[in-house]
Each structure stands twice: as structure tokens, then as C-alpha cells.
Amino acid sequence: MENNVTGKVVLITGASSGIGEATALLLAERGAKVVLGARREDRLQALAARITAAGGAVIYAVTDVKKRADLTALVGLALAHFGRLDVLINNAGVAALSPMDHITVDEWDEMIDVNIRGVLHGIAAGLPVFRQQGGGHFINVASTAGLRIIPNMGVYAATKSAVRFISEGLRQEAGPDLRVTLITPGYTQTELGNGMSNQELKAQISAGMEKMAIAPAAIAAGILYAIEQPAAVDVNELVIRPTAQA
DSSP states (O other), rough: OOOOOOOEEEEETTTSSSSHHHHHHHOOOOOOOEEEEEEEEHHHHHHHHHHHHHTTEEEEEEOTSSSEEEEEHHHHHHHHHHHOOOOEEEOOOOOOOOOGGGOOOHHHHHIIIIIIHHHHHHHHHHHHHHHHHHEEEEEEOOGGGGSSTTTTTTHHHHHHHHHHHHHHHHHSSSOTTEHHHEEEEEEESSSSTTOOHHHHHHHHHHHHHHOBBBBBHHHHHHHHHHHHOOOTTTOEEEEEOOOOOO
């Protein structure tokens, strides 16, 4: 397949670890110019240094996807430094699982703000640019939790289901020049559950990851596949889960 990645400018949120980090490394290796956003500046600096040392092109900015202005600024940084934006990957996400009876409203709000509003803020920042350019590609990262609901995941699953519907709505409105891809990972070795206050569920998630989780590089490879297709090919959804996952 012709290399349709080299030279593309790709913005990634949640880039400081996990799927975002793996995707940044893979795309930079394939010749993309990567624009990294996350909340942890030290992790962004370290990742950018790795990419630069390997000969890649990278810029970054501390970004909180809950703040629309941060996404607008990150897209602006991409345009100012590289002159365009080809792909925007809405990857940032949080998971704070707990029974509804625990009434963890602050955690519910955080998941809604990051997982839903964060994606919308990315779309709001990138869509006018893509329209003006006459092309672009949104890649939104959901979860298999958005496909199958189980106890203690009600709010998290709802946010990921929302990402599915937002992505499909955008796809239907996209027209012939805008591509929209939904990436749906299963158990993946990430830091997604690190902020969970429910220690029992956090331990269960960790045990599940140790038992069956796949490497973030597997998800990054799926993202690469979607990006590298010819412009006339729109990969709408990829579900990537461990073989052992039910």
C-alpha cells in the first residue's frame, strides 16, 4: 500500500501515555508530524524527546480537553507550526467505575466532561479547519464498554456510547471530503483506571488487564490502518479486543 501517512499532520489528545503515546510513536516513525496534547507536561516532554531523537517531527502543549480553549489552542499550534492539520485523534478518556449507589457525582461529571465534551471540543476545533482545507480525518476512541453494558460501568459505558453516536452523526454529515473513524478498544494495557476511587473495582480492572490486556501498540496499529487508506476509503469503525475477551 502506498504510504499515505508520511507528511500528514496528526493531532493526538491524551498523548502522554497508553494508546495516545503508542500512536504518537508509531505515526512519527511512519513519517507523520505529530501534535501532542495532554495534561502532564513532564510526560509530554519525555515523549517529544523520544520522537525527536528518532528523527521525527513533533510539537506539544499542555492540554485539558475539558477546556474548549485548550483544544482550539492546540489546533492553532498545529496550523502555526506545520501549516495544516490532516488528522485529529480524540483519544483522551477517563474511567471511574463504581456502583450507582455510591453516588460518585464528581466522578460522573469528570467522565462526562472528558469523554464526551472533550470529543466535542476536538470536533469544534478541527471541523472548521477541515472544511476550509477541503479535507480531514477525525478518529474518535471509544471502548467496548459502549457495546456491552455490565454492572458498575453505567456512566462510563454511557459516555462511550455517546462517542459512538457522535461519531456516526458526524460521519453522516461529513460529505465526500471528511473521514470519520471510531476506534473501539477492548482490554488494553493503559492507565485508564488509575484515577478510580473505588479500590475494589480498580483491583478487578488491574487483574483483568494482567490476565488478558493487549498492548497499546495494537490499537495504534488500527489507527495507522485507518489513516493510511486512500482518501476515497473511509474506515468507519474498528473493534480491537483481546482474543480472550468475552
